[in-house]
Amino acid sequence: MTALDRVDVDAIRTRAAQINFRRLLLTLIVGLFWLIGFAARRAFVAAAYLAAAVQVGWREAGPPDTDQREIR
Numbered sequence: 001m002t003a004l005d006r007v008d009v010d011a012i013r014t015r016a017a018q019i020n021f022r023r024l025l026l027t028l029i030v031g032l033f034w035l036i037g038f039a040a041r042r043a044f045v046a047a048a049y050l051a052a053a054v055q056v057g058w059r060e061a062g063p064p065d066t067d068q069r070e071i072r
Helices: 009-017 021-061 066-071
Strands: none
Touching: none
C-alpha cells in the first residue's frame, strides 16, 4: 500500500469543489494590495529617516550659521 492509496481522494475532490472562486480571487487581490501598502509604508518611513539623517549631517558638517558666529 502506497501513501497515495491511504489518502481519501474523494473527500479532497468534494472539499475542492466547494471553493468559492470569487471569494478566493477577492482575497488574493486584497492580499496583494495589502502587501503593496505594507512595502510602500516601509519605503516611505525609510526615505523620511534618510532625508532627516542627511539634513542633520549636512548641518553638522557645514560652516556654522551666522547666529553661531556671533555667540562665539
